[in-house]
Amino acid sequence: MKPRVAKGTRDFSAKEVAKRSYVMGLLRETFELFGYSPLETPSFENIETVMGKYGEEGDRLIFKILRSGDFMRHAAIPAEAKSSEIADKALRYDLTVPFARYVVQNAGQLVMPFKRYQMQPVWRADNPQKGRFREFYQCDADVVGSRSLWQEVELIHLYQQAFQALKLPVTIRVNNRKVLAGIAEVSGVGDRLVDFTVALDKLDKIGKEGVLSELAGKGFNSKELSGLEPAMQHFPDAVSALSFLRTWLAGSTVGMQGVEELNFVLNQSGNAPVAIDITLARGLNYYTGCIIEVTAKEVQLGSVGGGGRYDDLTGIFGLKDTSGVGISFGLDRIILCLEELGRLPENSGNVPVALVFTLSEEDAPDAYHWAFRLRKEGLRVEFYPEAAKLKKQFDYAEKRGIPFVLIVGESEREAGLAQLKNLASGEQEALCFNDIVARLATH
């Protein structure tokens, strides 16, 4: 059997880890700049915690974990057994639901509004594609316990700040579930909101005709279709979109509320790259208010982030009246984008600055001592552990990307010096310890 990673998963080499920690470091800084505190939750939850939170499609994509112990042995499992009977745990599907669980579980201790960020992998039993994995990282920031729309504004600015730091130009598209509900209401299809929004979300991809025919296929009649049509027009700017919606949705209380929320958020967003997009729906069905999605401007790779307001997610776990709003960064897609644009720093930071050669067994103790002392000075130094041919030791340094080598032989030992050689330039000089520390430190 050929060893292989499981479908849709990846190993991360030193280089890749360096890229990932670069991006995660910037995100962490930004989260903390905005006052969010870190949280980590287990990789799996009780199955009832995750099931039913993401819609039917979501449930299908949840990785379920078989009951442990000898459960399987004395149970003849009927084919129609529910997955909850043979599985009692599930890998987390996102970070928001475990967060909601945490908030409810610790409601008494938390200071509200409670702001946390979380950067951990999530798992989905999806078919992999480019930028689409079965194990991937999300980096989330959420606030619960405040209905203020300033939270939405702040999260938009958090997005702006983070993507600026990452040097990845993005468009932040915003919409409001209440606007969508209002459109459905005034068109008389309030009971089929999900079918409507799912189809509308594809406008960019399949065009107006495509959306209309998909809706027709779902049983919408021609009167309903023409009622919904205004939602598919293109607005030149936010002002005209909002004024159109104000007249169109005048008869819907929810709709008007959504319009005003959207208006507030847009007005307060300052120079952030936000755009109103009334076709934006987002699949996760726990969103109730403002919804946000972020796409990279220069790369076509789906969305690199998304989020929104959820008024009652904690209600499912028994805590009423605790509204939350949050955003998510898709770490893996952000890295793919930056990679494609060549904007990840070259210097990975985890390569030694020097390699100490071992010329012979006799020279080894002294050579090792050089490495030992240089490390005490805080320099990343590696010691070549065998008296191999110099060609081999040079090749090793070259391949690891180590810029300097240190050669200590009999003559150097007597003089208390070491030869410091720059591999790129070929320059070599016999220097004392302090000079070598200075050279390597300033490299």
Place this chain on the structure above:
RNA sequence: GUGGUUGUAGCUCAGUAGGUUAGAGCGCCUGAUUGUGGUUCAGGAGGUCGUGGGUUCGAGACCCAUCUUCCACCCCA
């Protein structure tokens, strides 16, 4: 979950209409060169052709199943 696609040496790939012992480039190892690499030259190792069945005198090639890759749909980060 649906449809298509991919898999041959460590890597990138050849392999013609099924026919001896499956090839190339790069990489790797050894030597020329026992304290100075990147060049050059000479030699060498490395493959149950993703896996399991089947058709055939004979399968890397054809058929079926399965896993994997990438793509589209679904959905999503």
